[in-house]
Amino acid sequence: MTNMSRSPFTDEIEQAKPPSKFSMPHFTFFKRDGDPERHLKHYRSTMVLYWNNNALMCKIFATNLQGEAQDWFHTLLPRSIWSFDDISLVFTKEYSFHHSIKKKSDHLFNMKKNLKKSLYHYVKWFKAEKAKIVKCNDSIASATFQKGFPRSMHLLEAEFIEEVAHSAWLANVMPVVKKEKGKWRVCADYTDLNKAYPEDPYSLPRINLPVDSTSRNQLLSFLDTYFSYNQIAMYEPDKEKTAFVIE
Template identity: 60%
Template sequence: MTNISMSPFTNEIERTNPPLGFTMPHFTPYKGDEDPDRHLKHYCSTMIIYRSNDALMCKIFTTTLQGEGQDWFHTLPPQSIQSFNELSFIFINEYSSNCSIKMTSDHLFNIVKDPKETIRDYVMRFKAEKAKIVGCNEDIATAAFRNGLLTEHPLFEKLIMGE
């Protein structure tokens, strides 16, 4: 049995038991090599009905950690975590190098059709990149698509004349 005083959680959190009827949701384990923000968002949305139970949020979160993630948790100083906000902050901070870079619509201007690439392949590649951008601006996407075409390409002329 683990000594409560050795836990990274305060004694108050450690003494808290899950509410009657609590059933453990299924979580994909965090092993320390993925985007911590994505893991935290998934965790919070799965535990949404328990958000007001800070101690439960802390204790259950630790069960989603495996491997390197679990090892990291056990390196935290005893009695150092007082809230889920604090745990979230140090978790994101620890694994910030794994955060995925959020792209903006401007990213699409980096996509240029290779002269040997078919228009179909260019469109598919462009659409795949566009799908990665949350809230992509359609005007910027259209301009970026046109910008990525060679001026000699027949589609370029149609897009320009179509305006």
């Protein structure tokens, strides 16, 4: 039940009942990064049969907001909306600004990590700028994110590794194979560490099983795409066990 004392709509709007034969039309929901003018046009055309029912136009419009847009609606002052024109005006003013700051993908090419700031700060900043781009290409975003690191940036500066003074486990670093450009691919030899740990009792699943299990979901995340598997956090007490010698 709606709390009328805190609703942005007046009591008259809140207490109004929908027509007896009213059936909820199909709408395109509005999120924070949408175009407010286009959404209002879509909403008016869908509700054209109920244009003269001010209360219905207001209350149904509120149900079309999702995520941060729905949160914004509940920050409006109680009893501040008297008509659909009122809600249209404040809605347009709020989200015309968000829509106007949209940028193109080449905007990301200008982003560089500041050596004096943390990797977490760079990731957070990059995500915020990426959100301003309409239909940003993930391949471009991944490439520009990696290029944002200075070439001379050390792994310690990037907070990818950290120094350990004393460790019970030490692994040797060894070259494995040459890359196409002639550089050696270097890996840490965790043979002794693997021998000390119990083997995984779970066998690998048939490939068709995990593939079929994704059919019921709308999104599928590839954590290791573009060599980004290192973003998976390691269990804190186990970090020290992965120490390796560099000198």
